[in-house]
Amino acid sequence: MSLAGESESKPIKTYIQGLDERVGGGFKKGHVILLAGSPGAMKSSIALNLAYNNAKNDGMKVLYISIEESRESLMLAMKSLGMNPMDESKLMIIDLGKLRLEHTDADAGRDWFKILKEYLRKKVDTEGVQLVVIDSLTAIYALSNMQNPRQDLFHFFGFLKRLGITTILISETQGAKGEFGPHHEEYLADGTILMRFVDVGDVDVQLRMRIVKMRHTKIHHGDLALLFRDGVFTVTTPITE
Secondary structure, three states: OOHHHHHHOOOEOOOEEOOHHHOOOOEOOOOEEEEEEOOOOOHHHHHHHHHHHHHHHHOOOEEEEEOOOOHHHHHHHHHHOOOOOOOOOOEEEEEHHHHHHHOOOOOOOOOHHHHHHHHHHHHHHHHOOOEEEEEOHHHHHHHOOOOOHHHHHHHHHHHHHHHOOEEEEEEEOEOOOOEOOOOOHHHOOOEEEEEEEEEEOOOEEEEEEEEEEEOOOOOOOOEEEEEEEOOEEEEEOOOOO
16 A cells, blocks of 8 residues: 555544554554563553454454453453443454364464464455454464564565554563564564553552554654553653653
């Protein structure tokens, strides 16, 4: 898709108050966004919030694929976030067990990137899926036996972009310096958002968000504090350390 076509498309809202105006109105259609962070940094909650609200408010067909958590666990998480059950034809939540049932070749010895590509192509072609969340890349790595990880990821990211869907890929940061992933995934993504905890004073901890990059978009580069109150996510200027 051309840059002109991208600029004419309505962005996909993040449904985080204060964030959309910092990323050019939302995520561009067709982009692959890497949402990386430490364990417990609300990555899945942010992705569920985005998936749920785009399905409910904007009528998008959304697919949430969970490799780690069961569908039942995710439904409980949604309830705790104030999200009511909705039409499964709009928001499809598929876990690893369901994926294995729907794809007879799905087992630990298979190529999970190939399985995901076949599954996603089917959902896009037959059900018109427009927005996909994959939770998480880290879990796929644990299942896959990648001989050439960077090449496999290059082809997988390219496949997602050719599908024309918007994709949110969740990943856990690695090492003491908080690298985005073990295979430099941030270079392949169109956008990268980093979540991390920051000590504030002697006793407080604050959850911070940083928009590292967003292709073809003027972005806010500084840290933002992420808050969740009364069923709404909001980003604000961080508390001074």
